[in-house]
Structure formats: C-alpha cells, structure tokens
Amino acid sequence: MTGAGTMTDRQQTRLPAHVFVMLSASTAVYALVLAGVAGVQSRDDAALAAARDPVARAIEQVAAGHDDLGDRLDRVRAGYAAAAQAYDAAGGAITTLQGHLDALAAAVAQIDGVSRSLPTSIRLPAVRGSVSGGGAPTTHATTRASGG
C-alpha cells in the first residue's frame, strides 16, 4: 500500500513538461516586453527633457531679469525719496524768496510812481564853455578833393 500511495503522489505532484515550457516562454516574453517598454519610456523621457530645456533656460532668464528689475526699482525708489527730501528742503527757501520778490515788487511800484511824477525834460542853465566854442584846432593844411 505504501508503494502504491507514493507512486500516486508522484503522479499527482509532477507537472507536465509543456507547462514548464509555457511558463518559461511566457516569462521570457514578459521580460522582453518589459525591457522594450522600459527602453521606449527611457527614450521618451530623454526627448521630453530635451524639449523642456529651452523653456527651463528661458524661465531662468526671466527670473534673473525680474531680480534685476527689482534692484532697479529699489534704486529708483531710493532716488525718489532723496528728491522728495530735497524738494521739501527747497520748499522753505522758495517760500522765503517769494516773500523777497513780493517786497521787491512793492519797492518797484513805489519807485515807478515816483519816476512818473518827474518831468520829462529839464532845461539846464546856459553855461559858458571854458574852451573856445569847441571849434576845430588850427591845422597846417587841409586834405581835400584834388580831382586826381
């Protein structure tokens, strides 16, 4: 009995050969398909990375430009603040100057009023000249039309 039983177990646990062949073949096909898919995926990833590279560089440049623009804005902001401070300082002087101009205008108006009251001409008294009438000095000769 024991022998018969062992023989049955052997018959029951032993797989047929074609199963092994099928398993091996399917495993091999799976490995090949997996390798092919991995290869295709790798190529696609490389192409995608290459396609995205210019965009990435452009983004980096935009970021750098933005940083530069930020720096400039900071400087302009500082300049504007300085100008505003100077304008505030000048404002006081301009106010003072305006006051002086008002005073000058008042003085000019006063002088103009005085000048309008002056006569347009003055008759001077006759004065006897100390030189003899301002006539031509005595000369030795006269240059004149000679007709030549």
Add this chain to the structure above:
Amino acid sequence: MQRREGRALGSTLRLLVGLGDDARTVDEAWLEVVRAFDDVDRAMSRYRADSELTRLNRRRGGAARVSRLLTAALATAERARRLTAGRFDPRVVVDLERLGFAAEPQAWTRRPTADEPVLCRAADGRIALSGPVDLGGLGKGIALRRACRAAAVSLPGTGFLIDAGGDIVTLGRPDPANAVSRWSIAIEDPSGGAEPMATCELPEGWAVATSSTRIARRLDDDGTMVHHLIDPRTGEPGGGGLVAVTVAFPDPAWAEVWTKDLFLEGPSGIGARARGRGLAAWWVGADGSLSMTPAARQLTVWVRSEVEVSARAASVVRRPPSPSAAIG
C-alpha cells in the same frame, strides 16, 4: 614858419617849412619842388598834348621809348591794379571822356580786358600800353614823393609839408626842437562846410590823400550824380554813395591808390577792407556821417560831430543824440 605857393598839375602847390631855415634855403627847396612837379607834368599829364603819356596813348598800343619816370609810374600803376584786384586801374580814359571829363583827347578808345596788364615791355626797353591810361591822382602822388625827396636834400634836418591841392606829404616835425610836435591836417567837409570833418596829426614822414566827389561832379539828365571816380570794373562812377575817403599812409602815391581802392569798395565794405589792410582811413557817407578805422582814430585829434553831440547834450535831456563819428 615859411610858405611858398604856386600851381602845378592843375591845382595849388604849397610848401610849408617848419622852424629853423632861412628864406634862401627855402627858396632853393621850393625850386626843387616845382621842378619835380614839372617833370611829372611833362611825363604824365593827360592835359598836355606834348606829354609823354599823351603821345604814348596816341600810339594806340604801339611801342615807344619813354622816360624812366613814366616807365616807373606805369609799373606802379600796374602793381596797384594787381594789389587792388582791379579797383585801381588807370585805363579809364575812355569812360572819363564818355562822361565828359575830357582833357587832351587821347585818340584811342580801346577797352582792355581786366586781366590784361597795363603795359608791355619790349626786349629793347620800349613800352606799349594795352589801353589809354590816365595817371592823374597817382601822378600827383608820385610828384609829391619826388618833391619830398628833392626838398629833403635842400632842407636837411628841417621839417616841411608839401600840399598839392589837398594831397599832402610831410617830412620831419614842424618844430624840430619839440619832439612831440606833429603836422596837423584838417579833413575837408565834402559838403562844402567851412569847418572840417575832423583833424588829425600825422606821424613823421607820412602822407595823406583824399578822393572825394565834391569836385568834378554833375547831375545827369535823369538826376543821377556823375563824378570822376570811375569804377574800372563797370566803367561808371563808383563808390555806392560814399562822398569822400581819406587815407594816411607813409607814401603819397600809395595813399592815393588806397583812397581809390577804398572808395570803390562802397559804404558796406569799406570798413572791413580798410581794417583788413591796417589802413588809417576816414570816410564820409551819403548822409554826411564820418567813420574811421581804429588806426585813423589813433591819429585823430578832433571830430566835429562829437563836438556837436556834446553841445546838444548840454541843452536837452531825453532826446536821442545824433551819432558821433563811428569806428568802422
């Protein structure tokens, strides 16, 4: 101060001798002066039928042997023509005769082109003219130059003045003992006023000449003024309204040349031209105003218009004064 007077080249001739010489020496000098003018008259007068110049003109371009005096005068005229770019040109006889300023007929009416020289010298020393020549003013200047040299021999160390109808040459000082004394000259008012336009004092040995339209002028039928100062470039009276030009210069002949040159430049350009040549020049415009160069201002002692302005300014205030003499 001693004087001798006579006539030569159609105008008065006067010798004025400064202090220091006796009458006999002055007489000798006067004879030399008269002789110098006679020599020029015989050689260059257009008013004499027997002068060398009239005879040469009447040869109508034919060569002839003439005196060294006339040859030198023609050479001077040619040089003046070149230096003044044709403003001074003695070949205006045809136009003078056409406009009625005739003298002895020169019997030749050729009008040379502007680039033709006044004279041609043949290899044998004979002279030929390119057109009829009038050496009137230049001849008087040359006569003054010769008379001055001759009188200087007779009057060594004495200052004198020779006046030939308003063209004047001087030598030395009127008072040899006074180092600052100068011969003083009045500049005639071309409108005929008794008082001069200005007076000046000449440096030692200088001359002065005036070209003016005060004489030898007439009104044409259409009312235009015709005078004897012909522009050789147009053949018509020139000056563009200028009335008189006076130039002081070391040589009397060249003083005459420069007065013609400046006169024909006209009122718009005379100041720049006179300043450019460094000339002491005075000129009177059509409105009677006197202008002068800075060099002339340095010689000027008295200006009538400036005295008039001073007199008017003393009577009325706030009235614009008339212009005083301008520096051109």
